[in-house]
Each structure stands twice: as structure tokens, then as C-alpha cells.
Amino acid sequence: MYIIIEFDFIKGDEMICERCSKEAHQLEPCEYCNRKVCVTCEKSSKKTSRIRRIVICKDCWSDMKKRKVFKAE
Ligand SMILES: [Zn+2]
């Protein structure tokens, strides 16, 4: 399920969401602002291919331009 993993942000248990600043077990980069966000801050995600999964955070979701791009992916 979580294919996009970057090793630089795996530092033991201390992963902090870049959007809400809370500790999280799982962070994924938002496709549109490149911040690593927790599941709570993810608005939506989808698979565009077998290996590519994109995530949009709640901030980017409220941006109509970015939302359109996400829906068009
Ligand atoms: Zn968060």
C-alpha cells in the first residue's frame, strides 16, 4: 500500500508531520506542496499506476487549481 518511502525521513519513531507538527507513524509526501504529511492531513490519495501513488494534503485540496490537477491525474 505505502510504496513511496524516502529513507531520509525515517528516523526511528520521531516522524513529525510537516503540516500539523504532530508525531506520526506514517508520513507520505504530498504531491503538490512536497511536505511530508500524516494520514490525518491527507485529504485523498490515488494510484495512477501499479507503482505510483499520489497523495494530496488538505491544504492543497482547498486550492482549486491543485485539486483539478489531482482529479485529472
Ligand atoms: Zn499531520
Ligand SMILES: [Zn+2]
Ligand atoms: Zn500539499
